[in-house]
Amino acid sequence: MSAVSNKTDMDTAGRVRIFDTTLRDGEQSPGCSMNLEEKLQVAAVLEEMGVDIIEAGFPIASNGDFEAVREVGRRVKDSTVAGLARATRKDIDRAGEALRGAARPRIHTFISTSPLHMKFKLQMEPDAVYQAVIDSVSRARDLCDDVEWSSEDGTRTEHDFLCRCVEAAIKAGAGTVNIPDTVGYTVPDEYRALIAMLFERVPNIDKAVVSVHCHNDLGLAVANSLAAVGAGARQIECTINGIGERAGNAAMEEVVMALRTRHDAMPYTTGVKTGSITKASRLVSAITGCSVQPNKAVVGANAFAHESGIHQDGFLKNAQTYEIMTPESVGLTRSTLVMGKHSGRHAFRAKLAELGYPDLSDNAVQDAFQRFKDLADQKKDVYDDDILALIDDTVVRQNDHIRFVSLQVACGSTGPQTAELELEVEGEAKRAKASGNGPVDATFAAIKAIYPHEIRLRLYQVHAVTEGTDAQAVVTVRLEEDGRTVNGQGADVDTLVASARAYVNALNRLLVKREKSAPAAFSA
Ligand code: KIV
Ligand code: ZN
Numbered sequence: 001m002s003a004v005s006n007k008t009d010m011d012t013a014g015r016v017r018i019f020d021t022t023l024r025d026g027e028q029s030p031g032c033s034m035n036l037e038e039k040l041q042v043a044a045v046l047e048e049m050g051v052d053i054i055e056a057g058f059p060i061a062s063n064g065d066f067e068a069v070r071e072v073g074r075r076v077k078d079s080t081v082a083g084l085a086r087a088t089r090k091d092i093d094r095a096g097e098a099l100r101g102a103a104r105p106r107i108h109t110f111i112s113t114s115p116l117h118m119k120f121k122l123q124m125e126p127d128a129v130y131q132a133v134i135d136s137v138s139r140a141r142d143l144c145d146d147v148e149w150s151s152e153d154g155t156r157t158e159h160d161f162l163c164r165c166v167e168a169a170i171k172a173g174a175g176t177v178n179i180p181d182t183v184g185y186t187v188p189d190e191y192r193a194l195i196a197m198l199f200e201r202v203p204n205i206d207k208a209v210v211s212v213h214c215h216n217d218l219g220l221a222v223a224n225s226l227a228a229v230g231a232g233a234r235q236i237e238c239t240i241n242g243i244g245e246r247a248g249n250a251a252m253e254e255v256v257m258a259l260r261t262r263h264d265a266m267p268y269t270t271g272v273k274t275g276s277i278t279k280a281s282r283l284v285s286a287i288t289g290c291s292v293q294p295n296k297a298v299v300g301a302n303a304f305a306h307e308s309g310i311h312q313d314g315f316l317k318n319a320q321t322y323e324i325m326t327p328e329s330v331g332l333t334r335s336t337l338v339m340g341k342h343s344g345r346h347a348f349r350a351k352l353a354e355l356g357y358p359d360l361s362d363n364a365v366q367d368a369f370q371r372f373k374d375l376a377d378q379k380k381d382v383y384d385d386d387i388l389a390l391i392d393d394t395v396v397r398q399n400d401h402i403r404f405v406s407l408q409v410a411c412g413s414t415g416p417q418t419a420e421l422e423l424e425v426e427g428e429a430k431r432a433k434a435s436g437n438g439p440v441d442a443t444f445a446a447i448k449a450i451y452p453h454e455i456r457l458r459l460y461q462v463h464a465v466t467e468g469t470d471a472q473a474v475v476t477v478r479l480e481e482d483g484r485t486v487n488g489q490g491a492d493v494d495t496l497v498a499s500a501r502a503y504v505n506a507l508n509r510l511l512v513k514r515e516k517s518a519p520a521a522f523s524a
Contacts, residue, residue, distance in 0.1 A: 018053070020053065021237050023068065026249065029246075050273050060091045113152065134171075224250075368391055433449075459476065
């Protein structure tokens, strides 16, 4: 079988494909699991952004992942949808089955090629791995025209063996060959040289697109990816906000904005509509509960803020003095005073569209509108950021089994602190009163009284959405059970209500995660 070449004229013209793996590698970061509805929402935004390939999951890992790959594959028409498979017939067949109804399916199969991984993880001899490359790619090509092959731990693989495997994968029908830096170990010059070496030594390399997949353990994932492009790679695998295993993957927004902003130094283009970057970042952060650090490049809250007087002065005279890209280019609208308690549903919908949410479901709009009205009653000024926090909060709650209804807390210096809580569990109203060591503890104890569980609280974090004492609080809670971690978020002007919402959100995620379990020897 020869490769169905994925190469087109755009490769020679310097077009770099963006392969987004937020829904697969990104989902492997601690606490970041997503349910089907959430994956579909993210996939819709990725498609709208113009991402070339969306890796939607790892079908053999769980029924949830299988369903996600199947549904994303069915709904997404403009992007290729990939499903991951180890180098076994069972994995590959499952991926093929999940992708059967997809408009543009891709099977992505991988096996470790480094001495360390082959000896200790796979316990296979190199010759057996080499044969598995041929067998796995051939099997995948029986099921799908578009096949990608990855050499896991590629950057720690012996060059001769890597060349042999890449050549064999292309010969067996892989149209894309990916050389991952699985453990985030390489550095830009070394990675550029590795990719250049493949172009020099693999005789059929021109038949495939060379892809790179970098982890960020040394903070070099984006730099390594860009260096590889300089050597001829034409696909970058990345995630929104850089989420992923351990320190994460290359951040898509950074890769795309670096190529756009420094086109003079790196004459390559992507098909990503950069105006959707902020929306995608917010959505992924809201859904996964993994908040973005304020100083994060491109999408951090401070990425376009100018604090020092000298910078502000220069910026006001000419924005380019301190701004190398505009906030508008990543879809960031300046926070403005928007609406008050007299604003109607129509104006609210128009505002949502302006903020990048033109097609929320009627239910989500109804919930958000009701909460906006409540907020406008409590808070003098309602800003765009307040509305965005409400939307994020509403979006993540659409499929919850347990829902927050109401909370009354008694607290203060004389104690005891007590919380009276009402939740809806599978549609049934349940109430409890509990006391604790402070109001947050009492609130969480009340949740435990209604829904008993043995789960550890690993993180409790609060930040304000806007300035002022009447600002909404966004609370993040991380829970852990048997090594599984989940993040939950909640927003409200009342910090304790936001805390209860966040805890309940995390609990809902844990229920979903209990159903998922990764198969053995999977460490991609
Ligand atoms: O990091 C890795 O090696 C991976 C592969 C499955 C592509 O995620
Ligand atoms: Zn990875």
